[in-house]
Amino acid sequence: xxxxxxxxxxxxxxxxxxxxxxxxxxxxxxxxxxxxxxxxxxxxxxxxxxxxxxxxxxxxxxxxxxxxxxxxxxxxxxxxxxxxxxxxxxxxxxxxxxxxxxxxxxxxxxxxxxxxxxxxxxxxxxxxxxxxxxxxxxxxxxxxxxxxxxxxxxxxxxxxxxxxxxxxxxxxxxxxxxxxxxxxxxxxxxxxxxxxxxxxxxxxxxxxxxxxxxxxxxxxxxxxxxxxxxxxxxxxxxxxxxxxxxxxxxxxxxxxxxxxxxxxxxxxxxxxxxxxxxxxxxxxxxxxxxxxxxxxxxxxxxxxxxxxxxxxxxxxxxxxxxxxxxxxxxxxxxxxxxxxxxxxxxxxxxxxxxxxxxxxxxxxxxxxxxxxxxxxxxxxxxxxxxxxxxxxxxxxxxxxxxxxxxxxxxxxxxxxxxxxxxxxxxxxxxxxxxxxxxxxxxxxxxxxxxxxxxxxxxxxxxxxxxxxxxxxxxxxxxxxxxxxxxxxxxxxxxxxxxxxxxxxxxxxxxxxxxxxxxxxxxxxxxx
Numbered sequence: 163x164x165x166x167x168x169x170x171x172x173x174x175x176x177x178x179x180x181x182x183x184x185x186x187x188x189x190x191x192x193x194x195x196x197x198x199x200x201x202x203x204x205x206x207x208x209x210x211x212x213x214x215x216x217x218x219x220x221x222x223x224x225x226x227x228x229x230x231x232x233x234x235x236x237x238x239x240x241x242x243x244x245x246x247x248x249x250x251x252x253x254x255x256x257x258x259x260x261x262x263x264x265x266x267x268x269x270x271x272x273x274x275x276x277x278x279x280x281x282x283x284x285x286x287x288x289x290x291x292x293x294x295x296x297x298x299x300x301x302x303x304x305x306x307x308x309x310x311x312x313x314x315x316x317x318x319x320x321x322x323x324x325x326x327x328x329x330x331x332x333x334x335x336x337x338x339x340x341x342x343x344x345x346x347x348x349x350x351x352x353x354x355x356x357x358x359x360x361x362x363x364x365x366x367x368x369x370x371x372x373x374x375x376x377x378x379x380x381x382x383x384x385x386x387x388x389x390x391x392x393x394x395x396x397x398x399x400x401x402x403x404x405x406x407x408x409x410x411x412x413x414x415x416x417x418x419x420x421x422x423x424x425x426x427x428x429x430x431x432x433x434x435x436x437x438x439x440x441x442x443x444x445x446x447x448x449x450x451x452x453x454x455x456x457x458x459x460x461x462x463x464x465x466x467x468x469x470x471x472x473x474x475x476x477x478x479x480x481x482x483x484x485x486x487x488x489x490x491x492x493x494x495x496x497x498x499x500x501x502x503x504x505x506x507x508x509x510x511x512x513x514x515x516x517x518x519x520x521x522x523x524x525x526x527x528x529x530x531x532x533x534x535x536x537x538x539x540x541x542x543x544x545x546x547x548x549x550x551x552x553x554x555x556x557x558x559x560x561x562x563x564x565x566x567x568x569x570x571x572x573x574x575x576x577x578x579x580x581x582x583x584x585x586x587x588x589x590x591x592x593x594x595x596x597x598x599x600x601x602x603x604x605x606x607x608x609x610x611x612x613x614x615x616x617x618x619x620x621x622x623x624x625x626x627x628x629x630x631x632x633x634x635x636x637x638x639x640x641x642x643x644x645x646x647x648x649x650x651x652x653x654x655x656x657x658x659x660x661x662x663x664x665x666x667x668x669x670x671x672x673x674x675x676x677x678x679x680x681x682x683x684x685x686x687x688x689x
Contacts, residue, residue, distance in 0.1 A: 193205050197294060203291075208293065210282070210285040211286045211289025224521065224522050228294045230560070232296060240554055241291075242259065243553050245283065248277045248278060249272060249273030249277050250283055253280065264394050300556075301583065308633070309615055311620055311632040311634050314634065316637070318359070318636075319361070319679060319680065319681065321680065325348060326679065327346060327665065328661035329390060329661070331646055331659045332376070333650050337379065340357055341355060350367055350370070352367050362411075364411065368386075374403060375430055381403065386425075388424065396420075396421040396423050398423060400419055402414040419456060423445050424445065426475075428444070429442045431480045433457070434510065435487070442491060444476060446473060447497075452469075452470060453469045453495075454466055472495065476495070478491055478492065478494075479493075483541070488507035488509060490504065490513075492518075493505070502518045503516065518573075519543070524558075528548050529586065531589060531590055536567060538568075539570075544588050544590045546562070546582075546585040546588045547561055549584075549607070557583045561582060561584055561585050562580050563585055563588045565577045577627055580621060582603060583609045584608050586604050589646075593647075599623055601623075602620050603620075606643050618633055637682065639682070640662030640681075641664050641665065642663075645658060656686055659681055659682070
């Protein structure tokens with residue numbers, strides 16, 4: 163019996179050794195470093211998937227690398243939502259989400275038949291899911307944020323809302339007395355506060371105003387997104403907003419134009435130099451949208467001129483960058499093919515498009531500004547990405563605030579990055595009045611559990627693109643969707659306001675954000 167056991171034991175050892183040798187041989191032959199859950203995926207399938215992704219995925223947007231997401235986000239989130247774009251609505255036992263039967267989309271949006279075979283689709287799945295990391299590491303090298311900032315004093319209004327859902331907060335410093343306007347989604351109203359944060363009056367807006375184009379001594383324009391949650395309807399509109407002779411806020415009931423797909427910015431400008439006020443519309447949309455300008459043809463009539471017929475236009479600036487007397491357009495697109503574009507006005511209503519920067523579709527672009535950081539006379543770009551509400555709700559190491567420098571010919575190179583989970587906006591101003599540009603940022607998808615201070619971050623410019631990060635303890639009380647900078651009290655110093663949209667966060671917060679203030683006013687105390 164002992165002899166049998168001894169030989170059996172030796173046989174097991176030999177077999178185990180052979181298995182280890184075979185495993186080692188196979189692994190040595192593998193050319194890819196696969197994650198722990200997809201070791202069985204063949205290199206051949208990955209090779210084919212990589213080639214197919216370069217054709218089918220890159221035909222619509224910048225080709226993302228598998229390393230940008232964890233495997234689960236690719237497999238359960240992003241790829242099932244991309245399948246219908248390629249005509250694949252069912253795969254295996256899964257039914258992919260789509261808007262096939264949405265009357266607002268029409269039957270021409272999705273392909274009438276699959277653009278590739280199921281085997282080819284599996285190749286693409288294998289490429290992304292096998293080469294993605296098991297876990298996406300975000301923040302392991304984060305710079306500490308100092309809590310406490312003497313430059314600003316945090317003040318809150320006396321009013322409280324049961325569940326603050328502020329979708330716009332902005333300073334009107336062009337009309338005296340200066341005021342602060344906020345829009346509350348729940349109450350569907352625009353509320354006006356004075357510089358003591360006392361409510362003056364309000365007006366019903368029958369929707370959600372997400373932007374106001376303030377103009378000196380004239381009618382401002384309120385951009386009403388309609389329904390704020392993602393949808394394909396055309397409920398958006400533009401309305402005149404003004405202060406009456408009795409110092410009351412009033413909104414025109416008849417819109418300038420309507421039937422817009424979730425517009426997020428409407429800005430007045432005379433694009434064709436005919437002396438009449440035209441409007442640029444950033445129609446963010448959902449599956450459909452566009453960037454266009456509405457030509458004022460007189461008698462309250464407008465003609466639509468499309469610049470780019472894709473969704474995602476989220477922020478635009480109108481300025482004559484080349485000094486030819488014509489208004490040009492800089493715009494950020496934040497859906498699908500994300501990037502910043504320049505539309506040069508060539509006259510007679512014609513524009514020439516140039517892509518300045520392009521970003522992966524996973525960035526979640528959220529905002530940008532033009533500002534000259536190195537004082538060379540050319541507009542640089544400060545850019546944020548951090549929209550994390552779609553198909554990959556994990557913390558991402560590439561979310562944050564970036565600075566891209568202009569070489570003088572509108573070619574931009576990244577100079578600076580500061581990681582902020584879910585960064586939503588960054589405003590470059592000389593807040594401390596020392597001659598250089600500082601940056602105030604907010605996050606709507608912060609790491610509320612481990613790093614809640616990144617909900618508001620102030621980056622103080624110490625020269626040479628060295629920024630010191632600060633936050634305020636009061637900023638942990640809200641989930642900041644919107645922010646504005648301006649001198650509310652007229653003391654010559656730039657203040658800030660943060661709007662609290664306390665929807666459920668991706669990560670549980672240390673505090674109940676629903677009990678926070680509707681907005682936080684940061685009064686600039688100077689240095």
